[in-house]
Amino acid sequence: MRFVLLVLALLATxxxxxxxxxxxxxxxxxxxxxxVDSLVQVAAQENLPTEPLVQKALxxxxxxxxxxxxxxxxxxxxxxxxxxxxxxxxxxxxxxVTPGEVTTVAWALRRGLPAVVVGRIVGALPRPPxxxxxHAVADLVAHxxxxxxxADLIIDAIHQGLHxxxxxxxxxxxxxxxxxxxxxxxxxxxxxxxLPNVPAAPKPTRxxxxxxxxxxxxxxx
Amino acid sequence: xxxxxxPSDPEVVARVLGGDAEAFGLVIRRHEAGLVRFATRMLxxxxxxxxxxxxxxxxxxxxxxxxxxxxxxxxxxxxxxANRCKSHLARRPIADVPLDDAPPVADPxxxxxxxxxxxxxxxxxxxxxxxxxxxxxxxxxKHVEGLSYQEMAAVTGERIPTLKMRVHRAREALLRxxxxxx
Amino acid sequence: MxxxxxxxxxxxxxxxxxDALPPALRRTVERxxxxxxxxxxxxxxxxxxxxxxxxIRQPAPSRTWRVVRWLATPHTVMVxxxxxxxxxxAAVLVLLALFPxxxxxxxxxxxxxxxxxxxxxxxxxxxxxxxxxxxxxxGTIALEDRDHDGVWRGVVVLPAGTYEYMxxxxxxxxxxxxxxERQVADxxxxxxxxxxxxxxxx
Numbered sequence: 001m002r003f004v005l006l007v008l009a010l011l012a013t014x015x016x017x018x019x020x021x022x023x024x025x026x027x028x029x030x031x032x033x034x035x036v037d038s039l040v041q042v043a044a045q046e047n048l049p050t051e052p053l054v055q056k057a058l059x060x061x062x063x064x065x066x067x068x069x070x071x072x073x074x075x076x077x078x079x080x081x082x083x084x085x086x087x088x089x090x091x092x093x094x095x096x097v098t099p100g101e102v103t104t105v106a107w108a109l110r111r112g113l114p115a116v117v118v119g120r121i122v123g124a125l126p127r128p129p130x131x132x133x134x135h136a137v138a139d140l141v142a143h144x145x146x147x148x149x150x151a152d153l154i155i156d157a158i159h160q161g162l163h164x165x166x167x168x169x170x171x172x173x174x175x176x177x178x179x180x181x182x183x184x185x186x187x188x189x190x191x192x193x194x195l196p197n198v199p200a201a202p203k204p205t206r207x208x209x210x211x212x213x214x215x216x217x218x219x220x221x
Numbered sequence: 222x223x224x225x226x227x228p229s230d231p232e233v234v235a236r237v238l239g240g241d242a243e244a245f246g247l248v249i250r251r252h253e254a255g256l257v258r259f260a261t262r263m264l265x266x267x268x269x270x271x272x273x274x275x276x277x278x279x280x281x282x283x284x285x286x287x288x289x290x291x292x293x294x295x296x297x298x299x300x301x302x303a304n305r306c307k308s309h310l311a312r313r314p315i316a317d318v319p320l321d322d323a324p325p326v327a328d329p330x331x332x333x334x335x336x337x338x339x340x341x342x343x344x345x346x347x348x349x350x351x352x353x354x355x356x357x358x359x360x361x362x363k364h365v366e367g368l369s370y371q372e373m374a375a376v377t378g379e380r381i382p383t384l385k386m387r388v389h390r391a392r393e394a395l396l397r398x399x400x401x402x403x
Numbered sequence: 404m405x406x407x408x409x410x411x412x413x414x415x416x417x418x419x420x421x422d423a424l425p426p427a428l429r430r431t432v433e434r435x436x437x438x439x440x441x442x443x444x445x446x447x448x449x450x451x452x453x454x455x456x457x458x459i460r461q462p463a464p465s466r467t468w469r470v471v472r473w474l475a476t477p478h479t480v481m482v483x484x485x486x487x488x489x490x491x492x493a494a495v496l497v498l499l500a501l502f503p504x505x506x507x508x509x510x511x512x513x514x515x516x517x518x519x520x521x522x523x524x525x526x527x528x529x530x531x532x533x534x535x536x537x538x539x540x541x542g543t544i545a546l547e548d549r550d551h552d553g554v555w556r557g558v559v560v561l562p563a564g565t566y567e568y569m570x571x572x573x574x575x576x577x578x579x580x581x582x583x584e585r586q587v588a589d590x591x592x593x594x595x596x597x598x599x600x601x602x603x604x605x
Contacts, residue, residue, distance in 0.1 A: 023538070055535050056590065059567075062539040063577060065591050073590035107565065107597075110587050131565060135599060139585065143418065165601045176369030179417040199293055202374050204517050204603060212517045212558040215537045215544050242459055249452040257448050271451060278455045342441045349442070364439035370416075382521050382582035386554060389412050390523075392435055396407060399438060 020054055028057045032067035039074050048081045049099035052106065080106045087115055091122035101128045108134035117147040124155040132164045136171035143175050145184050150174075153188050160196040173198040231291035238286060245282050252295060253278075255366055256302050262361045263306040265350055273309060277301045293375065299366070300376040303358060310354050348398035352391055359384050360391035406523075407431070409581060511560060516600040518559050518566070520546060522580060525553030527572045534568025534595070536561050541571050563602040567595035 020040050024033050036057045040050045056077045060070035084105035088097045108118045113134065121133050133154055140150030150171070157170045170191060177187035191198060228236070228247070236244040253274065260270035281288075281301055288297045349357055362368045362376060363384075370381045377384065413419045414432050421429055484492075511517070520532045530546040536559070537543050546555035567587065570578045579586060583596035 058539040076590045172371055176371040179369040205378050208558050212560045214560045246456055253448050253451050275455050279458055282459050345438045345441050365442045380519050385582045393407050
């Protein structure tokens with residue numbers, strides 16, 4: 001049985017690499033493909049998610065960026081994924097770290113969250129998923145809330161039983177208080193008082209759902 | 222209980238639902254001015270606005286149990302009034318909003334500042350009346366009633382980017398009118 | 404209508420500090436706020452409370468009584484129609500009941516939500532949204548400007564999750580979504596917008 005698995009693994013690697021090249025062919029400058037492919041393989045060997053790298057290359061191709069810049073952007077993305085993985089491990093996640101979490105933390109760092117704040121959020125949520133929590137704090141930071149104070153609010157919300165998308169409602173509530181003219185400190189205090197009963201985001205209207213279309217190629221579940 | 226010692230909206234709602242109908246008077250007193258102001262800007266007529274808000278309060282009383290978040294009672298009331306204004310405007314044949322509530326003519330004994338203010342109010346009201354109902358509603362909710370985009374989304378059922386678009390266009394239209402009259 | 408500097412909108416929406424604006428833009432912000440302030444006067448409304456409370460204090464008729472009253476109250480209904488037309492109408496109703504027309508929209512899976520995109524591009528011939536949800540393929544998700552007022556909209560079914568995207572105007576101009584609540588550097592010197600799609604059925 002182990003022999004069969006080994007053979008399958010050996011076969012899967014070039015097949016996976018081929019599928020990456022297939023996705024890039026004709027969409028990314030040809031001279032960039034070998035380098036991007038190489039970076040994707042490096043990511044795979046380090047147990048890092050590879051899809052963000054493929055997406056970055058496709059994005060560069062779509063934006064008609066020259067090959068050198070595509071490769072540079074993919075390289076930067078790989079570095080960001082490594083930094084995210086290292087942060088998760090330092091915060092207590094045991095390797096191999098979940099690819100989805102690495103992607104999430106990389107997003108948080110790209111959106112300007114200090115690493116120490118991301119570490120606090122990860123520590124407050126011992127198990128994935130953490131995407132909503134990190135985006136919630138990043139939303140607050142984008143509106144010039146102090147990162148640590150923003151993290152404090154979201155961590156409080158977590159301790160009061162809110163999780164996943166409801167954490168985004170917490171940051172939204174604080175931002176709305178800011179837009180109503182409160183100071184940052186007042187906004188945080190007011191929302192903290194309301195926890196856990198911050199208003200939920202309105203669901204899409206029926207009219208919106210009726211108008212919705214699937215992107216071409218997406219199969220219904 | 223808020224800082225002044227008055228019962229909070231959730232407390233008042235709980236009392237009304239518990240059978241104390243008189244407590245609803247506090248809801249009316251607390252919110253009538255802002256709601257009438259909003260409805261006046263939407264309908265262009267204070268009389269029509271008062272009627273719309275009175276009907277809205279009656280409806281709110283009858284359906285108070287359906288207010289899922291009494292802490293957001295104000296937003297819920299704005300939603301009822303906004304819907305009533307929309308129904309009223311839909312029955313009207315022309316989109317123009319009549320200005321039968323022009324600001325009162327200033328007493329000649331008033332200072333020049335008061336006269337100028339009255340003229341400015343008229344200019345702004347005319348600019349507002351020229352907007353579509355959706356943009357007018359968005360601008361008034363945002364800049365006159367002071368709602369956040371999140372609250373506006375709860376009032377109107379629209380997404381925040383859509384509301385931002387409407388507010389932005391309303392600002393641009395208003396600014397153009399102000400510059401023309403500068 | 405000429406758009407104004409977007410920093411004015413950002414300042415009025417609390418997204419940037421007013422102190423960061425040049426003096427001319429700050430004056431425009433103050434002007435708009437002053438204009439809105441003129442509309443904010445709220446005169447007392449004598450008699451409104453009494454009027455509403457008078458109705459509330461009346462004993463409510465029972466539901467049975469309300470139904471009986473509606474049934475007993477004459478309502479004018481006048482229809483003049485040829486028998487042939489009434490038969491045709493009945494046939495159409497039966498067909499509609501058996502074969503409903505109209506788009507009810509997609510059935511959303513348990514982990515799917517919708518993303519709504521809107522942007523103002525007056526004079527544009529086409530606007531597409533391109534992002535990580537469609538492998539950055541241009542030309543596949545088109546927005547529509549049904550009212551021909553320059554405002555382009557689209558609603559897309561997507562698996563719940565986080566996506567980066569931009570608008571592409573007239574097939575060539577890449578533009579971030581200025582109304583999006585979240586942005587991130589794209590590593591190409593520009594900014595992508597971020598949309599977080601929540602599952603609708605939770």
